[in-house]
Amino acid sequence: MKSFCLNGKRGRYEFKHEITKMDCHVLRKRLRHFMHLDPYAKTDGTYLIRSVYFDNFENKVLQQKKEGFYERDKFRVRLYDYNISCLNLEKKSKRDNMTYKQKCKLTPDEYELLRRGEIQWMRHDTRTLIQELYVQMKLYQLRPVTVVDYKREVFIYPHGNVRVTFDSEIKTSFYNNDLLNPHIPMVETEPDVVVLEVKYDAYLPEVIKKLLQLGDRRRGTYSKYQMSRMYG
Numbered sequence: 001m002k003s004f005c006l007n008g009k010r011g012r013y014e015f016k017h018e019i020t021k022m023d024c025h026v027l028r029k030r031l032r033h034f035m036h037l038d039p040y041a042k043t044d045g046t047y048l049i050r051s052v053y054f055d056n057f058e059n060k061v062l063q064q065k066k067e068g069f070y071e072r073d074k075f076r077v078r079l080y081d082y083n084i085s086c087l088n089l090e091k092k093s094k095r096d097n098m099t100y101k102q103k104c105k106l107t108p109d110e111y112e113l114l115r116r117g118e119i120q121w122m123r124h125d126t127r128t129l130i131q132e133l134y135v136q137m138k139l140y141q142l143r144p145v146t147v148v149d150y151k152r153e154v155f156i157y158p159h160g161n162v163r164v165t166f167d168s169e170i171k172t173s174f175y176n177n178d179l180l181n182p183h184i185p186m187v188e189t190e191p192d193v194v195v196l197e198v199k200y201d202a203y204l205p206e207v208i209k210k211l212l213q214l215g216d217r218r219r220g221t222y223s224k225y226q227m228s229r230m231y232g
Contacts, residue, residue, distance in 0.1 A: 011098030012161075013204070016223070017196040023214055024166050024194040030211045031155045031164060038154035042081075046153045049167075051078045052144040052179040053225045054133075060140060065226050070096050074225070075133055075142065077111055077179060084108050084180050089129055099199075104129045108180055115144055115177055147173035148228045149186055150195075160200045162208055167195040172228035189227050 005011065019027075037045045054075040055061040064072040074092045090103040104127045113121065114137070122134035136142045149171040155164040170193070171186040178184050198204070198212065 006093055006095060006098075006100040009100045009102055010201075011095065011100045012199050012201055013097060014099040014197060014199045017198075019194050019196050019214065020192055021168070021194055024168065024196070027164075027196070027212065027214070028153070028166070034207060034211060035155035035157045035162075035164065038156060041154065046151050048081050048149065049078065049152050050080075050082065050147060050149050050179065051076045051224075052147045052177050053228075054136075054142045055145045056141045056143070059229075061142075062226060062229055065223060070094070075136065076225075077106060077144065079179070082182050087111060089133065091129055091132070102129055106130075111179060115179075117143065144177040144179070146175055146225075146228055147177060147179050147184060147186070148224050150224055157205065157208055159205050160203050160208075162204060163197075163199045164208070164212070165197045165199070167197065167224060168193075170195070170224055170227055189230065193227075195224065195227075 038047075041047050053061070061072070061074055065074075072094050076090050076092070078088050078090055079086060085108075087106040087108060088103045089106045090101060093100040093102075110121075113119070114133075119134055119137055122130050122137075125131055125134075133142070149169075150167045151169045153166040153168075156162070157164075169191075170189045172189055173184050173186055176184055196212075198208075
């Protein structure tokens, strides 16, 4: 099967479904017999993801997501389990049905600079993604808008490089972009909602398709960022 690339990065298929906690419980029991838990997760099989998403005063990124643009890009800075020593700047791109991701390391001091709008240092940085974000911040006035926290549980299947994730306890900081503050006030969005994401390379094995069947469940173009912005 043909492989699609963007800026040298291979694309993946990624589909999202809104499910309930009960649905998640049912699927978890099925998947654990065929798939492996993420080896980087904590003992309970989960880890916390914190991201700050970039947008502008016109909510360009949010509107493109809502309207389902076939070509769109989203910048975020992400950390895991509140470990601020390991920050990544990420760019997630959507092209038709394929998703592409690029990332590079970012220091806490660098994030604080760009959070305050001090971005001239980015112009001649050797990291391509930093330079690209600089252009977007200059042209479209992108800036870090809101922090989103959630708990993720990941199941892995080697054939097709499949990752099935359950994202729950999704919280928003509204318009507070203080990503590195562990005590930033966060508000839970929809307590009973779990976002199921299914990601794979060229194909989704039939056994995984059958395990994931729940009947009529809604597939959506929403994201955790979109859900968080519904509250502010």
